Amino acid sequence: MTPAARISAAIEVLADIETRRRPATDALKDWGLSHRFAGSKDRAAIASLVYDALRRKSSAAWIMGEGTPRATVLGMLRLQRGLSVEAIAALCSGERFAPEPLTPAERDRLETASLGEAPAPVAGDFPEWIEPSLRRLFGDDLVPEMQALTARAPLDLRVNALKVSSREEAHDALPHLGAVETPLSPLGLRITPGEDGRGPAVQSEPEFLKGWIEIQDEGSQLAALLSAVTPGEQVVDLCAGGGGKTLALAAMMKNHGQIYATDNDARRLAPIHDRLTRAGVRNVQVRTPRGKADAVTDLDGRIDCVLVDAPCTGVGTWRRNPDAKWRLRPGSLETRRKEQAAVLDRAAALVKPGGRIVYITCSVLPEENDDALSDFLGRQEGFSPVPVPKVLQGAGLGRLDGAVRPTVLGLQLSPLKTGTDGFYVAVLRRSP
Template sequence: MTPAARLSAAIDLLCAIQSAPRRPADATANAFFRDRRYIGGGDRRAVSAMVWDVLRGWRRLHWHLRETHGEISPRLLCAASALLSGMNMDVVRQLFSGERYAQSPLTSREDIALKDLEGKQLSSRQQTLAVRLEYPDWIEKTLKETFGPRLEDEMAAMLGTPTLDLRVNLLKADRDKALDALRRESLKAVPTKLSPWGLRLDGRQPVTATQAFRDGLIEIQDEGSQLVVAAVGATPQHKVVDYCAGAGGKTLALAMTMNNRGRITACDVHDKRLAGAEKRLRRAGVHNAEAHLLVTGDKWAKRHSASFDRVLVDAPCSGTGTWRRNPDARMRLTPQDIEELVVKQSEILDRAASLVKPGGRMIYATCSLLACENGQQIDAFLKRRADFRRVPKEEMSDLLPAELREKAQFSLTPLRDETDGFFACVMERIVEPKVEAPKAEEPIAEADPAT
């Protein structure tokens, strides 16, 4: 594709994303490229990069175009992004040439709106902190509760381009073998710093097209997500439930730590997600896991009450920890979403807790940065359930790196840990001490009246 054709495709994709505001942008992009299979891999990555640059700079771009009369269209946003990235106005005008596969020429209104942006930077000290760091105004107070004086540095790290993290499937390969397999396909990965099974690639790479992926040697999984699995500490002797399994990423990793033994039940309320999980399990060579669809009136939980050694609750959350990866989520999130999620998380915790056997563990995790979804949620649960406690640090899973075994819960951020934002807490269901029935007292012998 020519540069003009790539720009035109980026504008079309951005239009598609805007027309489905409640749908994740990556889902829209997948459908967009699936319908245009003639667009090659390199062009797809270039088009996606343009669109994601716009999504990452959404509030700042609108700030620069705030005095524009009329609609701030995908055309304007893509052109402004190019100019604020260093392109000059003459080149931008050429990209809007109106020739084959190119967008129609800029209108006089568009030209006027854009020409003053040449030579300027996307970020400006004249912008408010929320605009400059690309988060909604209403969430600033909540973010300050989480980060305090580190807010600006932490949120600046959220503006970066995420790495592509992989998890080696130890059921089929070790890390060296996976590295060699990727190297043979011209993908240079490096080991991750914290996860013992992780590999890292820069930027978007065609991993799913590799033989290593097709053979199940590797899975795409952020290092932070891998560390949540490490916190579970599941072994071949355990019976485990992945309560909010989704597409099965953590189920796959749990099967690996269990060496394909024991038993895993992957639960979710979405049948399509579970169907996708089952396909991934087969490709990875997992045969100690089964899927269960949670439906209203289901008796499964009652039948399995207090029967699992480990219960992983990867709760639905705001996803604020994945804003590097899903910048469009910043625009979709509302205060009402947070209120509803906090209630849902609390309900899920209470239901999942009934599955944990005495002495067993429940691991609560989110990909959220917000205290109300993380530590505050755990504090409230432990007040409701006196039969649970945070696990002492000396009993944390030895699969975790030493720096994360300091206490029963930990948080990860892009700035400090170079992962997505994650939270995890390990809790144990207390074994009730056995109380022996008191022995019957011996009757006191009465004196013989004859003596």
Template structure:
């Protein structure tokens, strides 16, 4: 397919997503099935266009002064891809499989309109109802922070120190453009261009043998801040597919007791194969069975309970831009209730002197600092452990990282703009 044909396909797909109100991933999958002549490069390029349109949905429509699929695609090409009017016009020449030529109004918008004067939620590309919550966290920086959350994320990998050293894996993945992550001492990063296909990391020998796992650098750091140690009893209370469980296992060096569970046993399905591939032998996966508590035998004995809390996922918008436009206020209320319940459950599992590591992939204060303060009011036996005490023993960049993160009395907030990671909040709570 030509670049012009890819652009036409993207416009048609946005029309489908709008008309049928289907998730973008579903629409892309169905399009690929119906257009088997399109090669992998075509599918990757069209996917990139769709995700970029969703990233810049509001600002592109503002730029073009029209909220239509075509207008959003054209505006995105100007704002996200940095193309000028003539370069866009070359693609829209009305030829075979190409979009119709630019109208005079479109040319004028692409040439003369800017985001100057756009409301924050338009310039930052997020739902208007989230403006007040984001302003409460970032103030006048919310547009810059949200814009960074709308950029394309790199592919981050965590080296499994149970099986390999970063230097060795870095050398073997050089052909993919891998380099060391800026902060994590066990991370690798592969930058991805706008039309780039995701590298086939699952086919790499290092992945097959369990030497690396896909994990955002922010998620790696959140696990490191928990300071899990060899010989401890550690519980991953919201383990899901096991990303942080694997990180905890490596930190424990195979020594001690690691328990992974989740309220939804379906979420745990991938964890078994991942633990086996990673060479983890001290993990006990406990799936819920009916109304039986899988942790009924744990009574105030855990050294560490890690809560990768259910949340709105606002910190992961750059990986899932579709989610921010589908998010509704009611979903936030449900998550706040879930978070309070899991924190209260964790409090009974931790022994005196033990700790809870509370982690969200959200940037909203209500899910982060407010939730921590509410927990402390219910459980005065807990106190906040300063994260710099944990971070200082982990790697030699702790001071620089502390200056980069957004700090509050309750914990640290990582964001794409500040730390180059997904948005993560981390708070460590210690039991007296």
């Protein structure tokens, strides 16, 4: 397919998303099934165009003066891809499979319109209804913080200390990937995605298959490190899901002590078994719930550290899931808050005197972070927040001081401040 034909396809997919109100992944899959002549590179390039358009949906509409799929793509090409008006016009030739030529009005908008007077939700490309929440956290940095969430995310890898002696050893074994060391996590390697938005097929690399590396955003790596788990401790990963943080904790504990990995959705635990085997992990018990039965009741009051990777809206991952922001509704936030309260209360019962809860979300909304913990502290006696400087020092991550955004009860990572997804981390200590 020609670049112009890919533009036409992206407009078609966006129209399908808008008409049928469904996730981008579903629309892209259906387009691929009905256009089997398109090769894998074509499908990847079209997906990249669609996701870039969704990243800049609001600002592109402002630039073009309308929010049609065509206008969104044209505005994105200027804002996100940095194409000149002439380059965009060349793609819109009206020839076979190419979009129709630019109208005089479209050309004028591309040449003259700017975001200078755009309101924050437009300039930052986020739903208007969450502006008050975001402004509570970011203040005057709101627009640049949210603009950072419109960029493409890199592909981050975590080096598995159970299999590799150093990050340098893993880096030297993967010269063809063009990876560089992550600036904040001592275990991370970073790969910049290609122009088509795709990264290398890391899962097929021999080093991945041998368990040397895992795919994990640097922010997620830091969240695990901030738990400061040590060999010999008793740990529960209460929302383990596919096991990304469980694996990181096991490496930190050098396979000594015990980790109990569980999740209230048994289906989410399915991938964890193969991942544990590949990573050489031997100190994890996977506790799969049966129906509504609690899988860790026998551990109440015995646990040194409960990791709560809480269910949340995922606002901090919008770089990776740009269509999710336009599907977020106030009811979703309220549902997540109820789930967070339930899992925090469950964690409280597990922690022994002197133990700790490490609360993590991939959100930048205060309602899911400080507010959720403030409500918890009002319900549960005997817990107090550990000051951020002590959290950083205890994890050996003093380098984060000045990079993270401290909040009242925890700390916030963000693409603008730390170059990571928007993770929130707080540590609550139970009194002895």
